[in-house]
Amino acid sequence: MSIVLVEYIHVRLREEIDRCGVSLAAASRGAGEASPQRLKEVVSGRQKCPADLVAKLAAIGVDVQYVLTGERVQAAPVLAPDEELLLESYRALDVAGRKRMIARLISG
Incomplete structure (x- = not known):
C-alpha cells in the first residue's frame, strides 16, 4: 500500500460512514464503542486509525477494504x-x- 493511501484512511472512513447513512455517534454504537470520541478523533485525522475500530465498523456496512486500500469490494x-x-x-x-x-x- 502506498503512503498516500495510508494518509487518507480517515477521509475514506468518514466517507464510508456517510455512505452508510449514520452519524458518528450511531457508527460508534454500532461498533460497540463506549463513546463516539475515539471515532471523532480518527475521522478528523487527529488520531491514527486503529485496525480494530475499522473491523468493528464492518458491522454497520463500512467497506473495510475500501477504507484500507481505496479499492471497493466488487458486489x-x-x-x-x-x-x-x-x-x-x-x-x-x-x-x-x-x-x-x-x-x-x-x-x-
Missing part, C-alpha cells in the same frame, strides 16, 4: 430467481452428478 451479481434455482440444484448434486452435468453442457 456479487444479483441472480434472477431461475438462476438461483439452477445454482441451488447444482450445489445439491453430489460430485458425480456435477461431473455429469458439466459433461452434458460441454457436449452441447
